[in-house]
Amino acid sequence: MPQPVELPHEPRADGDPMGTPADDETVLWKGRPDPHVLARTAMHTRSLAVYFAVLVGVWVFSGNPNAAITFAVLGVIAIAILYSIAWFSARTTLYILTETRLIMRIGMAIETRINVPLRHVQAANLRARGSGHGDITLELGGERLLGYVLLWPHVRPWHLHRPQPMLRAVPDAAKVAEMLADSCAAIGEIERGKAGAATGDERPAPAAHAGSASFAASRRAPSPVRLEEATA
Incomplete structure (x- = not known):
């Protein structure tokens, strides 16, 4: 089990269930973007x-x-x-991953706390940014949509109709992506395979960006979650 990471100068949301993990929740990972x-x-x-x-x-x-x-x-x-x-x-951002949800505490002027239940994650895509850093984009199911302006810059660019939350410039991005997949695996079934091998009702992995690694974990009820990894 990964040990929780303690970060200095964390934004505080004491006593707020929207921004603070409950006592019975297990914090798997904490992180924030690398400013550079x-x-x-x-x-x-x-x-x-x-x-x-x-x-x-x-x-x-x-x-x-x-x-x-x-x-x-x-x-x-x-x-x-x-x-x-x-x-x-x-400095004002904190991502918290537990076994059931992803908490995003963001906002430069006014802190906003966003909960993303892992059962709503249909796909997660990793784009490597060099030196172990990367962006992890989440495709969400359900009718509730998050505002693009509310999420910026923690959102996939130009996806205005259905904004996709993004963990920006996180260190050890591949490990975080695997941790996210493992957390989803505890909620739904998971398959591991090679990129491009999806068939039938399984969703194919997104194309890898040139010169970067690509990760995908896709979910379509009642089909199992699929984890695919590829290197360009």
Whole structure:
């Protein structure tokens, strides 16, 4: 059984059943996003830096150093702001996985506590982000939908119609994904197989991203949960 992870400066929700595991719940894992990975993947700071570098280069070769300096300063300011947002978002976020649910305590200005019962998880997809970090997206069943703006940045980009909660930039993402699959296995049956081997009523795993690992655990009642792993 994995040991609970104690994090410094955790957001507190003492006595709140929405944000605090009950006494009879087993906390399997606690974690929060890595601020540097969050800035790169959610705030797109690397892409923004390349964009401003190109602009600066264009103005330098055009013989306009004043414009180049202006865009360089603007680029530094923009990236600094995004890094600050990522750092503050990571500091005010706490993901808690128990044997029955996933608790997301998020919100930079006002803390929001979101409960995701594991029995509602239809699929979980892992996208590796380097150095053991990764994003884990949850596809949920049921009629109740979570708001995209409420979840941001802990949400899969551009899925506005049915927002999908996302554990962003978590360390040891593969282990967390396995832990999530094992928790779902305690609720429903689970099969382990190779990627692309799903047949019949089983749902195929999502395509792996180039240069990254892919994980999927899909559920379709009354069919069993399927866990698939693939490497690009």
